[in-house]
Amino acid sequence: GERVRSVIQRHSIERHxxxxxxxxxxxxxxxxxxxxxxxxxxxxxxxxxxDKPCFLGLLAVQV
Known part of the structure; x- marks a missing residue:
């Protein structure tokens, strides 16, 4: 959790x-x-x- 939080705080959620x-x-x-x-x-x-938003987004579209 700390590694993910560090990446998000230092860079952005997009970087994560x-x-x-x-x-x-x-x-x-x-x-x-x-x-x-x-x-x-x-x-x-x-x-x-x-979760990978791009992957989950495609699944949601194909429901």
């Missing part, structure tokens, strides 16, 4: 999303599962930050 283009893992899925177990809002916020 750009870096996600290199991320091919399932970090958001892991964090959503962790949130389901802990019910800790910080895990939910962090999970959302690992």
């Amino acid at each position: 999303w750009t870096s996600l283009n290199e991320e091919t893992g399932g970090m958001n899925d892991v964090l959503y599962q962790l949130y389901a177990i802990t019910n800790d809002q910080r895990h939910l916020v962090l999970a959302h930050l690992f």
Whole structure:
């Protein structure tokens, strides 16, 4: 969480999303599962930050 917060504060949310283009893992899925177990809002916020808006946007359009 601290690394993501640092990137967003020092640069921008757009910079964070750009870096996600290199991320091919399932970090958001892991964090959503962790949130389901802990019910800790910080895990939910962090999970959302690992969602890829461009990818999710395409899914939403094709519903």
